[in-house]
Amino acid sequence: MIDKPVSCWVEKERLNSKIVDCLTIILRTRGCSWRKCLMCGFSISANVSEDDLKKQIDFAISKYGVRDVVKIFTSGSFFDDREVSRGARDYVYSLVDKKLIVESRPEYVFNCDCFDLGFELEVGIGLETSNDFIRNVCINKGFTFEDYERAAEYLIENKAGVRTYLLLKPPFLSEKEAIEDCIQSIKDCLKYSRTISINPVYIPKNTYIEKLWKAKIYRPPWLWSAVKVLRRAFSEIKSKTNNKTNKNEVCIICDPVGAGSVRAVHNCGKCDKDISSAIRKFSISQDIKVLENLKCSCEKTWRKYVNVENTARFNVISELGGE
Numbered sequence: 329m330i331d332k333p334v335s336c337w338v339e340k341e342r343l344n345s346k347i348v349d350c351l352t353i354i355l356r357t358r359g360c361s362w363r364k365c366l367m368c369g370f371s372i373s374a375n376v377s378e379d380d381l382k383k384q385i386d387f388a389i390s391k392y393g394v395r396d397v398v399k400i401f402t403s404g405s406f407f408d409d410r411e412v413s414r415g416a417r418d419y420v421y422s423l424v425d426k427k428l429i430v431e432s433r434p435e436y437v438f439n440c441d442c443f444d445l446g447f448e449l450e451v452g453i454g455l456e457t458s459n460d461f462i463r464n465v466c467i468n469k470g471f472t473f474e475d476y477e478r479a480a481e482y483l484i485e486n487k488a489g490v491r492t493y494l495l496l497k498p499p500f501l502s503e504k505e506a507i508e509d510c511i512q513s514i515k516d517c518l519k520y521s522r523t524i525s526i527n528p529v530y531i532p533k534n535t536y537i538e539k540l541w542k543a544k545i546y547r548p549p550w551l552w553s554a555v556k557v558l559r560r561a562f563s564e565i566k567s568k569t570n571n572k573t574n575k576n577e578v579c580i581i582c583d584p585v586g587a588g589s590v591r592a593v594h595n596c597g598k599c600d601k602d603i604s605s606a607i608r609k610f611s612i613s614q615d616i617k618v619l620e621n622l623k624c625s626c627e628k629t630w631r632k633y634v635n636v637e638n639t640a641r642f643n644v645i646s647e648l649g650g651e
């Protein structure tokens with residue numbers, strides 16, 4: 329099956345404040361060269377050739393056709409030659425019309441070979457958090473905020489956009505610490521980002537985070553936490569951009585993958601569908617009103633949970649991680 333992508337579909341994306349179709353392809357590659365993050369569950373397929381990658385792309389295109397925006401996910405870095413060869417990348421470039429979105433670890437951003445090809449480029453970087461302690465001790469990500477800044481500045485200099493991925497509730501953080509970490513990270517990466525994507529943790533099989541979850545010392549975040557982070561982020565973006573003239577505003581999005589399941593971001597079970605659909609609506613419309621007046625009795629439980637859980641901990645992050 330190495331000549332078929334992991335998955336492909338059409339979804340909505342924003343392009344110059346319009347909502348357009350986006351062909352999204354998850355390529356089956358030989359895997360991320362780092363492969364040490366504690367919540368990473370991407371499978372590894374050895375021996376995927378350039379020809380296989382081209383066939384995977386052809387498969388997606390024969391199914392859905394090329395759309396205004398093309399988004400390519402790999403299990404790691406699009407610009408890592410070992411993962412996606414130069415020839416396979418050129419093949420992708422030849423198909424893109426208006427905009428290409430890919431993802432890469434910071435170290436491979438400097439290998440980018442598609443500036444000035446006539447389409448808009450946005451590169452997703454999985455920063456996860458702006459806090460080096462959390463990123464490297466709790467997630468084992470293996471790069472610093474400074475590495476991210478350098479890569480982001482390089483992309484901006486070359487007129488590409490930066491899509492910063494933040495992880496909501498890395499392992500070992502309490503719900504409250506996770507909310508605060510995410511809000512702080514948004515503030516820190518705002519000036520580099522065209523899009524900030526908040527990714528609530530999903531627990532894949534056979535991962536370190538699954539062990540923590542099975543031992544009942546980790547619960548994926550609440551949807552209420554995601555709503556809180558998005559609302560704070562939105563007001564942060566508004567307060568930062570109001571003073572500037574006609575500057576394109578930063579888009580804040582969240583894809584609550586698997587929302588409602590015990591392995592994913594969830595609330596009480598009754599409201600999960602409504603809240604996650606409001607989050608998706610907000611992500612595409614950037615209309616904060618859809619996140620107002622959301623109600624369920626479990627909101628009270630969440631508030632209690634956030635406070636009670638935290639009183640049982642001393643503040644690990646501030647004690648050990650500086651800040």
Ligand SMILES: [Zn+2]
Nearest residue numbers: 596599624626
């Ligand atoms: Zn509820």
